Amino acid sequence: MADRKSIVTAALLILAAAQAPAFAAGDAGKGQGVFKEQCAECHSVEAGRNRKGPSLFGVLGRAPGSVADYEYSDAMKANAEAWSEARLNDYISHPRRVVPGGKMKYDGLDDAGDRADLIAYLATLH
Incomplete structure:
Protein backbone atom coordinates (compact mmCIF):
# COMPACT_ATOMS: atom_id res chain seq x y z
CA MET A 1 0.00 0.00 0.00
CA ALA A 2 2.83 2.42 0.86
CA ASP A 3 4.49 1.77 -2.53
CA ARG A 4 1.27 2.56 -4.38
CA LYS A 5 0.81 5.78 -2.38
CA SER A 6 4.40 6.81 -3.20
CA ILE A 7 3.89 6.13 -6.90
CA VAL A 8 0.66 8.16 -6.98
CA THR A 9 2.30 11.02 -5.09
CA ALA A 10 5.28 11.03 -7.45
CA ALA A 11 2.98 10.99 -10.49
CA LEU A 12 0.98 13.95 -9.14
CA LEU A 13 4.16 15.92 -8.50
CA ILE A 14 5.38 15.26 -12.03
CA LEU A 15 2.03 16.35 -13.49
CA ALA A 16 2.02 19.53 -11.40
CA ALA A 17 5.56 20.40 -12.49
CA ALA A 18 4.72 19.78 -16.13
CA GLN A 19 1.76 22.15 -15.95
CA GLN A 38 7.14 52.07 -18.28
CA CYS A 39 8.46 52.54 -14.74
CA ALA A 40 10.96 55.39 -14.38
CA GLU A 41 8.30 58.07 -13.97
CA CYS A 42 7.41 56.61 -10.57
CA HIS A 43 10.31 54.35 -9.53
CA SER A 44 14.04 54.76 -9.04
CA VAL A 45 16.65 52.02 -9.37
CA GLU A 46 18.99 53.70 -6.89
CA ALA A 47 19.19 52.30 -3.37
CA GLY A 48 17.42 54.58 -0.91
CA ARG A 49 15.91 56.86 -3.56
CA ASN A 50 12.14 56.57 -3.51
CA ARG A 51 9.90 58.52 -5.85
CA LYS A 52 6.11 58.21 -6.20
CA ALA A 68 12.54 52.26 4.44
CA ASP A 69 11.13 55.76 4.15
CA TYR A 70 8.31 54.75 1.81
CA GLU A 71 4.67 54.80 2.85
CA TYR A 72 3.06 51.64 1.49
CA SER A 73 -0.63 50.85 1.34
CA ASP A 74 -1.96 48.50 4.00
CA ALA A 75 -2.69 46.04 1.19
CA MET A 76 0.98 45.93 0.14
CA LYS A 77 2.21 45.71 3.73
CA ALA A 78 -0.09 42.71 4.28
CA ASN A 79 1.72 40.69 1.58
CA ALA A 80 4.25 38.28 3.00
CA GLU A 81 5.49 36.52 -0.14
CA ALA A 82 8.89 37.84 -1.26
CA TRP A 83 9.29 39.23 -4.77
CA SER A 84 10.38 36.31 -6.94
CA GLU A 85 10.58 36.48 -10.74
CA ALA A 86 7.23 34.70 -11.03
CA ARG A 87 5.54 36.94 -8.47
CA LEU A 88 6.92 40.10 -10.10
CA ASN A 89 5.72 38.81 -13.46
CA ASP A 90 2.20 38.37 -12.08
CA TYR A 91 2.25 41.75 -10.33
CA ILE A 92 3.59 43.70 -13.30
CA SER A 93 0.97 42.02 -15.48
CA HIS A 94 -2.00 42.90 -13.21
CA PRO A 95 -0.98 44.97 -10.15
CA ARG A 96 -4.51 45.54 -8.84
CA ARG A 97 -5.43 41.88 -9.13
CA VAL A 98 -2.30 40.68 -7.32
CA VAL A 99 -2.51 43.34 -4.59
CA PRO A 100 -6.12 44.52 -4.38
CA GLY A 101 -6.24 47.84 -2.56
CA GLY A 102 -2.66 48.72 -3.44
CA LYS A 103 -1.88 52.27 -4.48
CA MET A 104 0.03 51.62 -7.71
CA LYS A 105 -1.86 53.36 -10.51
CA TYR A 106 -0.56 51.22 -13.34
CA ASP A 107 -2.79 49.04 -15.49
CA GLY A 108 -0.12 46.42 -16.14
CA LEU A 109 2.33 45.38 -18.83
CA ASP A 110 0.62 42.99 -21.26
CA ASP A 111 3.64 41.85 -23.28
CA ALA A 112 5.23 38.76 -21.68
CA GLY A 113 8.56 39.39 -23.43
CA ASP A 114 8.73 42.96 -22.11
CA ARG A 115 7.93 41.69 -18.61
CA ALA A 116 10.68 39.07 -18.84
CA ASP A 117 13.15 41.70 -20.06
CA LEU A 118 12.15 44.10 -17.29
CA ILE A 119 12.53 41.43 -14.61
CA ALA A 120 15.93 40.43 -16.02
CA TYR A 121 16.98 44.09 -15.68
CA LEU A 122 15.61 44.35 -12.13
CA ALA A 123 17.58 41.19 -11.24
CA THR A 124 20.82 43.06 -12.04
CA LEU A 125 20.08 45.72 -9.42
CA HIS A 126 21.75 44.55 -6.23
Missing part, protein backbone atom coordinates in the same frame (compact mmCIF):
# COMPACT_ATOMS: atom_id res chain seq x y z
CA ALA A 20 3.51 24.93 -14.01
CA PRO A 21 4.30 27.86 -16.29
CA ALA A 22 7.99 28.30 -16.92
CA PHE A 23 9.31 31.80 -16.49
CA ALA A 24 11.08 32.90 -19.66
CA ALA A 25 14.53 34.42 -19.29
CA GLY A 26 14.68 37.99 -20.49
CA ASP A 27 17.25 40.41 -21.86
CA ALA A 28 18.43 42.85 -19.18
CA GLY A 29 19.57 45.40 -21.78
CA LYS A 30 16.12 45.50 -23.34
CA GLY A 31 14.62 45.51 -19.84
CA GLN A 32 16.43 48.73 -18.99
CA GLY A 33 14.60 50.34 -21.90
CA VAL A 34 11.29 48.90 -20.73
CA PHE A 35 12.01 50.30 -17.26
CA LYS A 36 12.70 53.78 -18.64
CA GLU A 37 9.55 53.67 -20.76
CA GLY A 53 6.82 54.50 -5.79
CA PRO A 54 9.55 52.77 -3.81
CA SER A 55 13.05 52.20 -5.15
CA LEU A 56 13.27 48.96 -7.11
CA PHE A 57 16.94 48.46 -6.24
CA GLY A 58 17.27 44.93 -4.84
CA VAL A 59 13.58 44.14 -5.35
CA LEU A 60 14.10 40.43 -6.15
CA GLY A 61 13.99 38.44 -2.93
CA ARG A 62 12.78 41.42 -0.93
CA ALA A 63 9.62 41.35 1.16
CA PRO A 64 6.80 43.56 -0.15
CA GLY A 65 6.31 46.76 1.78
CA SER A 66 9.81 46.76 3.25
CA VAL A 67 11.67 49.74 1.74
Whole structure:
Protein backbone atom coordinates (compact mmCIF):
# COMPACT_ATOMS: atom_id res chain seq x y z
CA MET A 1 0.00 0.00 0.00
CA ALA A 2 2.83 2.42 0.86
CA ASP A 3 4.49 1.77 -2.53
CA ARG A 4 1.27 2.56 -4.38
CA LYS A 5 0.81 5.78 -2.38
CA SER A 6 4.40 6.81 -3.20
CA ILE A 7 3.89 6.13 -6.90
CA VAL A 8 0.66 8.16 -6.98
CA THR A 9 2.30 11.02 -5.09
CA ALA A 10 5.28 11.03 -7.45
CA ALA A 11 2.98 10.99 -10.49
CA LEU A 12 0.98 13.95 -9.14
CA LEU A 13 4.16 15.92 -8.50
CA ILE A 14 5.38 15.26 -12.03
CA LEU A 15 2.03 16.35 -13.49
CA ALA A 16 2.02 19.53 -11.40
CA ALA A 17 5.56 20.40 -12.49
CA ALA A 18 4.72 19.78 -16.13
CA GLN A 19 1.76 22.15 -15.95
CA ALA A 20 3.51 24.93 -14.01
CA PRO A 21 4.30 27.86 -16.29
CA ALA A 22 7.99 28.30 -16.92
CA PHE A 23 9.31 31.80 -16.49
CA ALA A 24 11.08 32.90 -19.66
CA ALA A 25 14.53 34.42 -19.29
CA GLY A 26 14.68 37.99 -20.49
CA ASP A 27 17.25 40.41 -21.86
CA ALA A 28 18.43 42.85 -19.18
CA GLY A 29 19.57 45.40 -21.78
CA LYS A 30 16.12 45.50 -23.34
CA GLY A 31 14.62 45.51 -19.84
CA GLN A 32 16.43 48.73 -18.99
CA GLY A 33 14.60 50.34 -21.90
CA VAL A 34 11.29 48.90 -20.73
CA PHE A 35 12.01 50.30 -17.26
CA LYS A 36 12.70 53.78 -18.64
CA GLU A 37 9.55 53.67 -20.76
CA GLN A 38 7.14 52.07 -18.28
CA CYS A 39 8.46 52.54 -14.74
CA ALA A 40 10.96 55.39 -14.38
CA GLU A 41 8.30 58.07 -13.97
CA CYS A 42 7.41 56.61 -10.57
CA HIS A 43 10.31 54.35 -9.53
CA SER A 44 14.04 54.76 -9.04
CA VAL A 45 16.65 52.02 -9.37
CA GLU A 46 18.99 53.70 -6.89
CA ALA A 47 19.19 52.30 -3.37
CA GLY A 48 17.42 54.58 -0.91
CA ARG A 49 15.91 56.86 -3.56
CA ASN A 50 12.14 56.57 -3.51
CA ARG A 51 9.90 58.52 -5.85
CA LYS A 52 6.11 58.21 -6.20
CA GLY A 53 6.82 54.50 -5.79
CA PRO A 54 9.55 52.77 -3.81
CA SER A 55 13.05 52.20 -5.15
CA LEU A 56 13.27 48.96 -7.11
CA PHE A 57 16.94 48.46 -6.24
CA GLY A 58 17.27 44.93 -4.84
CA VAL A 59 13.58 44.14 -5.35
CA LEU A 60 14.10 40.43 -6.15
CA GLY A 61 13.99 38.44 -2.93
CA ARG A 62 12.78 41.42 -0.93
CA ALA A 63 9.62 41.35 1.16
CA PRO A 64 6.80 43.56 -0.15
CA GLY A 65 6.31 46.76 1.78
CA SER A 66 9.81 46.76 3.25
CA VAL A 67 11.67 49.74 1.74
CA ALA A 68 12.54 52.26 4.44
CA ASP A 69 11.13 55.76 4.15
CA TYR A 70 8.31 54.75 1.81
CA GLU A 71 4.67 54.80 2.85
CA TYR A 72 3.06 51.64 1.49
CA SER A 73 -0.63 50.85 1.34
CA ASP A 74 -1.96 48.50 4.00
CA ALA A 75 -2.69 46.04 1.19
CA MET A 76 0.98 45.93 0.14
CA LYS A 77 2.21 45.71 3.73
CA ALA A 78 -0.09 42.71 4.28
CA ASN A 79 1.72 40.69 1.58
CA ALA A 80 4.25 38.28 3.00
CA GLU A 81 5.49 36.52 -0.14
CA ALA A 82 8.89 37.84 -1.26
CA TRP A 83 9.29 39.23 -4.77
CA SER A 84 10.38 36.31 -6.94
CA GLU A 85 10.58 36.48 -10.74
CA ALA A 86 7.23 34.70 -11.03
CA ARG A 87 5.54 36.94 -8.47
CA LEU A 88 6.92 40.10 -10.10
CA ASN A 89 5.72 38.81 -13.46
CA ASP A 90 2.20 38.37 -12.08
CA TYR A 91 2.25 41.75 -10.33
CA ILE A 92 3.59 43.70 -13.30
CA SER A 93 0.97 42.02 -15.48
CA HIS A 94 -2.00 42.90 -13.21
CA PRO A 95 -0.98 44.97 -10.15
CA ARG A 96 -4.51 45.54 -8.84
CA ARG A 97 -5.43 41.88 -9.13
CA VAL A 98 -2.30 40.68 -7.32
CA VAL A 99 -2.51 43.34 -4.59
CA PRO A 100 -6.12 44.52 -4.38
CA GLY A 101 -6.24 47.84 -2.56
CA GLY A 102 -2.66 48.72 -3.44
CA LYS A 103 -1.88 52.27 -4.48
CA MET A 104 0.03 51.62 -7.71
CA LYS A 105 -1.86 53.36 -10.51
CA TYR A 106 -0.56 51.22 -13.34
CA ASP A 107 -2.79 49.04 -15.49
CA GLY A 108 -0.12 46.42 -16.14
CA LEU A 109 2.33 45.38 -18.83
CA ASP A 110 0.62 42.99 -21.26
CA ASP A 111 3.64 41.85 -23.28
CA ALA A 112 5.23 38.76 -21.68
CA GLY A 113 8.56 39.39 -23.43
CA ASP A 114 8.73 42.96 -22.11
CA ARG A 115 7.93 41.69 -18.61
CA ALA A 116 10.68 39.07 -18.84
CA ASP A 117 13.15 41.70 -20.06
CA LEU A 118 12.15 44.10 -17.29
CA ILE A 119 12.53 41.43 -14.61
CA ALA A 120 15.93 40.43 -16.02
CA TYR A 121 16.98 44.09 -15.68
CA LEU A 122 15.61 44.35 -12.13
CA ALA A 123 17.58 41.19 -11.24
CA THR A 124 20.82 43.06 -12.04
CA LEU A 125 20.08 45.72 -9.42
CA HIS A 126 21.75 44.55 -6.23
